[in-house]
Amino acid sequence: MESPLKKLALVTGANKGIGFEVARQLAASGCRVFLGARDKVRGEVAAATLQREGRDVRYLPIDLDDLATIGAAYREIHADFGHLDILVNNAGIAGQGDGLPSSCSLDAIERAFRVNFLGTVAVTQAMLPLLRKASSASIVNVSSGLGSLTKSGDPAWSHVAAKFLGYAASKAALNMLTVQLAYELHGTSIKVNSVAPGYTATDLNQHRGTQSIPEGAAEIIRLALLADDGPTGTFSSAHGIVPW
Numbered sequence: 001m002e003s004p005l006k007k008l009a010l011v012t013g014a015n016k017g018i019g020f021e022v023a024r025q026l027a028a029s030g031c032r033v034f035l036g037a038r039d040k041v042r043g044e045v046a047a048a049t050l051q052r053e054g055r056d057v058r059y060l061p062i063d064l065d066d067l068a069t070i071g072a073a074y075r076e077i078h079a080d081f082g083h084l085d086i087l088v089n090n091a092g093i094a095g096q097g098d099g100l101p102s103s104c105s106l107d108a109i110e111r112a113f114r115v116n117f118l119g120t121v122a123v124t125q126a127m128l129p130l131l132r133k134a135s136s137a138s139i140v141n142v143s144s145g146l147g148s149l150t151k152s153g154d155p156a157w158s159h160v161a162a163k164f165l166g167y168a169a170s171k172a173a174l175n176m177l178t179v180q181l182a183y184e185l186h187g188t189s190i191k192v193n194s195v196a197p198g199y200t201a202t203d204l205n206q207h208r209g210t211q212s213i214p215e216g217a218a219e220i221i222r223l224a225l226l227a228d229d230g231p232t233g234t235f236s237s238a239h240g241i242v243p244w
Contacts, residue, residue, distance in 0.1 A: 006056065009085060009087075023050065027057050033050075087131060088224055091119070094112070145199075148244060
């Protein structure tokens, strides 16, 4: 088993976009990072890029839609380190066919839930035994402002017209995971929080977002590196608390 001196982080969906930036910044802060990605070639290329920057990063195959890969990821971390300090549940999809409730594809809704919610639950359940072994641990669920019921129902909200039932509902469900898991883990050393990164220019929105990837990653990084007495059970963005 390798030395556990560095904080150990797992970031899912980290071969590009916000996830890659989160992996980069966590590694720059001194963490040893597992760069999780479902595509082997892209994951290895992303990890190699960060390794050339002198970062302690390792590619870890993990597909939120494949329970076997999640179990294998747990076993690799357990065998080599025996614990996990940070879990960033970043991987997610916005499926073709999603849209307004009256016309969106049921297949698109099902896939959004299977990956964005059920897959995240599966990863979290698998990694919890490792997180419990850490002296202080943090789980960050990458949600979305579209997952806020309050904002989605506010006609004055700048993104109120963005109606994608499968994606938004899966992110609202992810927020429920945050609330309930934070309650379940109350009194432990594990903090659980949701983040709305903001409208960030990534592949998910064909780079139409209005803020940069480092801006989108900022609040995720802050919560991943919380002090031992940091908050739990919150939903926030770089601008402050987001209403559920």
